[in-house]
Structures are given as C-alpha cells and as structure tokens.
Amino acid sequence: MPSFIYVASCDGCGQCVDICPSDILHIDKTMRRAYNMEPDYCWECYSCVKACPQNAVDMRGYADISPLGHSVTVARKPDEGKISWKIKYRNGQTKEFTFPIRTTKFGSIKSPAELEIRAQIDDQLLSHEPEIIGAVEIPVLRGKLQ
Amino acid sequence: MITRSGKSTRYVDSDVLIIGGGMAGCGAAYEARYWGKKLKIVLVEKANIERSGAVAMGLSAINLFLGLKWNENKPEDFVKYARNDLMGVIREDLLYDIARHVDSTVHLFEEWGLPIIKDESTGHYKREGRWQVLIHGESFKPIVAEAAQKSATEIYNRVMITHLLMDRDHPNRIAGAAGFSVRDGTFYVFRAKAAIVASGGATHIFRPRSVGEGAGRTWYSPWSNGSAYALLIKAGAEMTQMENRLVVTRFKDGYGPVGAWFLALKAVAKNAYGEEYERKYVEEQRKLYGNYVDSKPFPTCLRNDSMLREVKAGKGPILMHTEEVLNTEEKEKEGWEDFLDMTVSQSIVWASQNIDPKDRPAELQASEPYVMGSHATCAGAWVSGPEDLSPKEYFWGYNRMTTIEGLFGAGDTVGASAHKFSSGSFTEGRIAAKAAVKYIQDHSDFAPHLDDQYIKELKGEVFRPLETYEIYKNVIVRGSVSPAYLYPNQGVLRLEKIMDEYCGGWGQFYTTNSVLLNRGIELLGMLREDLPKLAAENLHQLQRAWELDHRVWTAEAVIRHTLYREETRWPGYYYRSDFPALDDKNWHVFVNSRYDPYKGSWSLNKKSMINLVE
Numbered sequence: 129m130p131s132f133i134y135v136a137s138c139d140g141c142g143q144c145v146d147i148c149p150s151d152i153l154h155i156d157k158t159m160r161r162a163y164n165m166e167p168d169y170c171w172e173c174y175s176c177v178k179a180c181p182q183n184a185v186d187m188r189g190y191a192d193i194s195p196l197g198h199s200v201t202v203a204r205k206p207d208e209g210k211i212s213w214k215i216k217y218r219n220g221q222t223k224e225f226t227f228p229i230r231t232t233k234f235g236s237i238k239s240p241a242e243l244e245i246r247a248q249i250d251d252q253l254l255s256h257e258p259e260i261i262g263a264v265e266i267p268v269l270r271g272k273l274q
Numbered sequence: 275m276i277t278r279s280g281k282s283t284r285y286v287d288s289d290v291l292i293i294g295g296g297m298a299g300c301g302a303a304y305e306a307r308y309w310g311k312k313l314k315i316v317l318v319e320k321a322n323i324e325r326s327g328a329v330a331m332g333l334s335a336i337n338l339f340l341g342l343k344w345n346e347n348k349p350e351d352f353v354k355y356a357r358n359d360l361m362g363v364i365r366e367d368l369l370y371d372i373a374r375h376v377d378s379t380v381h382l383f384e385e386w387g388l389p390i391i392k393d394e395s396t397g398h399y400k401r402e403g404r405w406q407v408l409i410h411g412e413s414f415k416p417i418v419a420e421a422a423q424k425s426a427t428e429i430y431n432r433v434m435i436t437h438l439l440m441d442r443d444h445p446n447r448i449a450g451a452a453g454f455s456v457r458d459g460t461f462y463v464f465r466a467k468a469a470i471v472a473s474g475g476a477t478h479i480f481r482p483r484s485v486g487e488g489a490g491r492t493w494y495s496p497w498s499n500g501s502a503y504a505l506l507i508k509a510g511a512e513m514t515q516m517e518n519r520l521v522v523t524r525f526k527d528g529y530g531p532v533g534a535w536f537l538a539l540k541a542v543a544k545n546a547y548g549e550e551y552e553r554k555y556v557e558e559q560r561k562l563y564g565n566y567v568d569s570k571p572f573p574t575c576l577r578n579d580s581m582l583r584e585v586k587a588g589k590g591p592i593l594m595h596t597e598e599v600l601n602t603e604e605k606e607k608e609g610w611e612d613f614l615d616m617t618v619s620q621s622i623v624w625a626s627q628n629i630d631p632k633d634r635p636a637e638l639q640a641s642e643p644y645v646m647g648s649h650a651t652c653a654g655a656w657v658s659g660p661e662d663l664s665p666k667e668y669f670w671g672y673n674r675m676t677t678i679e680g681l682f683g684a685g686d687t688v689g690a691s692a693h694k695f696s697s698g699s700f701t702e703g704r705i706a707a708k709a710a711v712k713y714i715q716d717h718s719d720f721a722p723h724l725d726d727q728y729i730k731e732l733k734g735e736v737f738r739p740l741e742t743y744e745i746y747k748n749v750i751v752r753g754s755v756s757p758a759y760l761y762p763n764q765g766v767l768r769l770e771k772i773m774d775e776y777c778g779g780w781g782q783f784y785t786t787n788s789v790l791l792n793r794g795i796e797l798l799g800m801l802r803e804d805l806p807k808l809a810a811e812n813l814h815q816l817q818r819a820w821e822l823d824h825r826v827w828t829a830e831a832v833i834r835h836t837l838y839r840e841e842t843r844w845p846g847y848y849y850r851s852d853f854p855a856l857d858d859k860n861w862h863v864f865v866n867s868r869y870d871p872y873k874g875s876w877s878l879n880k881k882s883m884i885n886l887v888e
Binding site: 151165168173175189192193195197199213216218223229232236237241245250254255256262263268 | 305308324325326330342348370374377382387417424425484488490491495527528610619628661662663704705715817887
C-alpha cells in the first residue's frame with residue numbers, strides 16, 4: 129500500500145500525519161498508531177518515511193505495478209546536509225547512493241524584511257536585481273513593441 | 275455528529291493573501307515581504323508548506339535558467355524556444371518577463387543553500403540541456419518553504435481554500451477567500467486587499483493509466499486538483515488555453531524523468547526492433563502540421579506524436595537505451611539521482627522488476643493528460659503583462675493581474691506562459707507579489723467588505739457533504755452504495771471516465787471530435803449537478819469533495835475549449851479527428867473563455883497572438 133507503518137516501531141507521534149502532502153496518513157484510534165488510509169492517493173514521495181523518528185514508515189511498491197521482494201530505504205540527515213539511499217532488488221542485488229541536500233544550515237535564510245529596498249515599486253526590478261545577475265540592468269526587449 | 279452549526283468561523287484580515295504554498299506561493303511571500311515591509315502577508319496551504327505542491331518530493335534539475343551572468347542565453351532565445359515548443363501560440367510578453375528575472379531566482383536558491391552542480395572547468399552551473407541545470411534537489415521544497423516562512427506574517431497549513439470572495443460593493447473586485455481547516459473543521463474567511471492565486475494544476479481529470487494503488491503514481495502530483503483554475507473560473511475570471519492539456523513521455527509506470535537520460539547522458543529511444551523513430555514520420559507530420567516540424571528542438575508534442583504513431587503501428591514498446599550510456603560509475607550515480615531526488619517510485623519499479631539500467635533498456639510510455647500552466651503546456655488565467663513589454667491588448671494596469679481587480683496569479687495559475695517550471699513559477703510569484711504590493715499602495719483607501727449573508731450561505735455549502743452523510747447514512751445497511759449521495763472517490767472515477775472517453779484521454783489514443791465532446795459536456799453537466807449530493811464521512815473526505823469540485827470545473831473548461839478550437843494544434847497532446855490538421859489561418863490565436871457566475875453560462879472567444887520577438 130505505497131507507504132505503510134510497522135506496528136512494532138510506530139509510537140503514534142503523528143509526524144508522518146503532519147507532513148503528508150496528500151493527507152492520507154492518519155492515526156488509527158484503536159491501535160493509536162499511524163496508517164495509510166488511502167493508498168491510491170499516495171505518490172510514494174517519501175515525505176512520511178523521511179519524517180519518521182522511529183523508522184517505522186516504509187514503502188511497498190504499488191501492487192498493480194511492482195512485484196514483491198524489493199525495498200528502497202532512506203536516511204535523511206539534515207544536520208549533515210546529506211541523504212543516503214539503499215535499493216534492494218527482488219533478486220537480492222543492492223545499490224547504495226549518498227547525495228548532498230543543502231550547503232547551508234537549515235534555518236539560515238534571512239528574511240527579506242531585513243533587506244534595504246533599492247529599486248522603485250514602479251520599475252521592473254525585483255529584489256536583489258540587477259546585481260545578482262551580474263549586470264547593471266535587467267534585459268530590455270528592443271524592437272517590435274509599439 | 276459533526277454538522278455545520280457546530281463549526282466555528284474564524285475571520286483573518288490581511289493585506290496580501292497568497293493561496294497555495296508551492297513554488298509560486300513561496301516566491302510571492304518572499305517578494306511581498308521585500309516590497310511590503312509592514313504589510314500583513316498571509317499564506318494559506320492545503321497541506322504542510324514544508325512538503326507541499328509539485329516539488330514536495332524534490333527535483334533533480336532546474337529546468338529554466340538562462341545564464342545571463344555568463345552570456346549563455348538571451349531572453350529572446352527563450353521566447354523563441356518556448357513559442358516553437360507550444361506550436362506558435364504563447365504570450366511572448368509573459369515569457370520574456372519570466373526569462374529576464376528567472377536567473378535572479380536561481381542565484382537566490384543557491385545562496386540559500388540549494389546545491390547546484392557546477393561545471394568544474396568554468397565554474398558556471400553544469401548544464402543538463404540548453405535551459406536546464408542539475409541540482410541535488412531533495413530538499414528544494416524545504417529550502418524554498420523556509421524563505422516563505424521567514425517572509426509571511428502568518429502561514430495557515432491544512433486549510434483548503436474552496437472559494438474566492440468578491441467585494442460586496444464592487445462585484446469584480448477581490449475581497450478575500452474562504453475555506454476550511456482539514457484538521458479541526460474551522461470555517462476560515464480571509465479578508466484581503468489583494469490576493470494571489472498560486473495553487474496547483476490538475477491530475478485525475480483524465481483517467482490515469484494505473485487505476486489500482488498505482489493511481490497515485492501520476493507523473494504530476496495527485497494532490498494537484500486544479501484549484502489554480504476552478505477558483506478563478508467560479509469567480510468569473512477570463513481563462514486561456516485550457517484545451518492545451520499536457521501528455522508527457524516518461525519511463526513506464528513509475529513516470530521517472532527522462533531529461534537527464536536524454537539530455538545529459540545522451541541515451542536514445544528506439545522502437546521494439548531497435549529502430550530510431552523520432553523523425554520517421556516527418557513528411558506526414560509536415561502535411562498536417564506545417565513547418566513546425568522543422569522547429570529545433572523538435573516540439574514536445576510532436577515527439578509524443580512520433581511515438582504514438584509508432585506504438586499504433588505495433589512497433590512498441592518504445593525503449594530508452596540506458597544500457598548504452600551507463601558506462602561509468604559517475605554516470606550511473608547521475609542516472610539514479612535523477613529518480614531518487616524526485617521520483618523514487620521509478621527506483622521501486624526497477625528494483626521490483628529486476629531492471630538494472632546498466633544491463634538492459636527501459637520502457638517509455640505517454641502519460642495520461644494533465645492540466646497545467648508551468649510545464650510544456652500553458653492552461654490558465656488570462657493576465658496582464660508587464661507595463662514595459664506588453665501591447666495594450668495584454669496590459670491592464672498591473673503585471674499578472676487577472677481580469678478580476680486585485681486578483682493576481684502565478685505558476686500553474688497563469689495561462690499562455692509555458693516552460694516556467696520550478697524556477698519560473700517562483701519567479702512569477704515574485705513578479706505578481708511586487709505588482710500586488712503596488713496595487714495595495716495605489717488603492718490605499720480600500721477596505722474589503724464581504725456580504726455577510728453570502729458568507730453564511732457559503733459556510734453551509736462548504737460543510738454540506740458532512741451533513742448529507744449524517745442525514746442519509748442510515749438509509750442503507752452499510753457499504754458505499756446509496757441512492758442519496760455520492761462519495762468523492764466515486765465522483766473522481768466518473769469524471770476520469772468521461773474525460774478519457776470523450777475528451778481525448780489515453781484510452782482513445784488522445785483523439786476526440788465534436789460529437790464526442792458535446793456528449794462529454796452533457797455528462798459533465800450531470801456530474802456538476804450531482805456535486806451538491808457529495809457525502810463526506812470526515813474532514814479528509816470533505817477535502818476530497820472540494821478537490822473533486824475543483825477538478826470538475828477545471829474539466830468543464832478543458833472540454834469546452836477543446837470543442838471551440840477547431841483544429842489539431844498540439845498533436846501528441848490531443849487530436850481532433852474532425853479537424854486533423856493545424857490551421858494557422860484561423861487558429862493562430864488564443865482561445866479564451868469566461869464563466870458568468872451570475873448567469874451560469876460560458877462564453878468563448880479568440881484573442882490575438884501578438885508577435886513581439888522575431
């Protein structure tokens with residue numbers, strides 16, 4: 129069922145419920161743990177898998193597409209700015225990859241409220257322009273305009 | 275029992291109201307704060323902004339970056355490229371405007387910490403194709419969301435906007451929007467001096483190829499439900515190019531991206547018998563579609579067309595020869611990252627089916643159609659362009675303002691402006707926000723007034739599916755079959771069936787004609803009449819009910835536009851079998867429409883395509 133939750137690992141914290149873009153993870157009131165209530169609206173986006181502090185959320189490929197016996201697991205490490213994947217084939221073959229995710233610290237972006245306004249509301253410049261594109265002005269269309 | 279009388283109403287006042295927290299909405303929040311330091315900026319998001327919109331999963335490339343700093347391209351080059359790709363019909367003022375600003379957005383992304391891959395010899399961004407740059411984009415959305423979180427005064431997650439609200443005293447002036455909390459059922463009424471719709475395009479309008487669990491694996495995100503269009507249509511805004519739905523060629527079933535494989539790794543697609551086919555039909559295509567077949571690069575829809583011809587001829591499957599190009603460890607890593615950053619499902623499909631791209635080719639397939647304004651397609655609202663670029667026919671005071679006063683659009687919402695992708699959508703949000711701030715400054719004496727009676731009625735309408743369920747649930751023993759109501763998922767299946775079979779979905783090889791379209795309009799009309807009988811057992815289903823409502827309205831615009839345009843402008847996206855050729859003499863124009871919310875009627879018209887770039 130695209131994403132699913134291991135009953136032995138889930139503690140019902142709700143972080144997967146909070147992040148799911150499709151609103152399909154909910155807490156089962158009897159089990160007091162999360163479950164995927166609408167697997168055919170799951171994009172397999174892994175937001176829930178990445179958010180789970182207990183590693184309780186996993187993915188099983190869509191039943192109408194994917195033969196059983198595979199797994200694609202992930203460890204996202206925001207503090208280290210990287211993400212690692214492990215792909216296990218149905219035939220047992222494995223592949224592992226690690227990629228960077230961010231070059232700055234999470235939370236480090238400055239609010240544009242702190243930036244001085246240097247252009248005019250009536251002109252065509254946006255914030256940071258034109259310096260950020262290494263120019264003294266933004267391009268202007270010359271020619272056919274009446 | 276949850277009924278509408280038990281729901282509290284919360285009013286929220288704002289200066290700038292941003293609807294949707296995807297790429298465009300985040301760009302709007304950032305720029306609105308820059309120009310409006312003291313304004314109250316409110317952003318409303320159906321999901322959680324940290325992982326919402328089409329970029330929720332991440333991206334492996336930024337598909338629009340000019341490289342102005344390094345003289346790599348000029349805005350004129352981009353206009354020509356996108357115009358050719360859309361078979362000659364595009365708003366050049368909007369495209370040029372995106373092109374001149376998009377680099378500043380991409381450089382900002384890098385400054386914020388998005389890892390953009392560099393060419394080691396030049397220090398410039400590494401190119402995937404002429405317009406694309408490669409990124410390590412797993413955290414693209416959290417990074418962009420952080421910029422919005424730092425900018426907006428308030429962000430409301432898990433609030434779905436169902437309706438735009440017009441001013442009580444000015445019927446064509448925006449005054450806010452209404453919706454509900456998917457978590458606690460609060461009815462929200464946002465009042466605003468200016469609003470920016472930055473919502474998503476639409477999946478699940480046409481029947482997807484996978485209809486079981488795999489229905490969720492549409493190429494474009496399943497939570498994109500056409501709010502970008504339905505909100506505006508229902509409010510009476512003029513729309514454009516809604517017939518221009520998008521079909522993409524992707525790896526079969528997982529819909530993994532092919533860009534890096536084609537452009538960076540130089541893999542080739544061939545038919546089942548190892549023959550290249552892309553230019554095989556060029557003379558037949560020329561007879562029908564004219565000199566557009568000579569456009570370089572070959573337009574996206576014509577590439578689809580070549581493939582569909584080949585498949586119809588029984589020469590499928592179409593195979594991407596990955597095994598011919600993955601000859602180094604670095605290339606293998608690049609190929610896999612393309613999936614893991616943005617379409618993990620493709621890795622699952624290959625792992626589960628023992629497909630190692632190093633050893634064997636992989637199947638390609640044309641997707642179900644999607645309705646979008648940001649990719650190789652341009653459905654959306656008819657908006658004003660920028661003052662310094664737009665001819666008078668395309669300019670009415672404020673950049674990216676729709677035909678409703680004070681209502682702006684960005685991203686998938688804005689029509690006739692294709693190839694924006696993530697960076698261009700964020701950029702368009704910035705452009706729209708600056709204009710919205712100017713609009714507020716110019717109209718500083720305006721305060722929005724809502725019609726209290728209408729708000730009361732609207733609240734009843736928004737929560738009606740919950741009430742319908744409570745009233746009628748005990749008529750039947752149990753189960754989902756009731757003569758009194760329809761569940762949202764049942765309505766979606768009916769919508770998908772109608773659109774697939776009558777409006778040129780994959781089940782009909784993307785082909786339709788006026789008889790089919792008129793019948794489709796009749797059936798869609800009945801579905802629209804059934805919408806007040808939707809039932810929801812809980813708030814999650816209430817969200818699905820309103821998503822369906824927005825999908826149905828979007829679909830109606832698509833099918834009416836498709837009927838109106840009597841030609842085949844984008845073969846490979848859809849075909850009019852009764853008008854199989856492209857007809858520049860009569861149809862080198864935009865098709866616009868307007869739904870009159872007071873009369874309940876549609877009107878369609880042609881708008882001139884004005885050429886600004888040679």
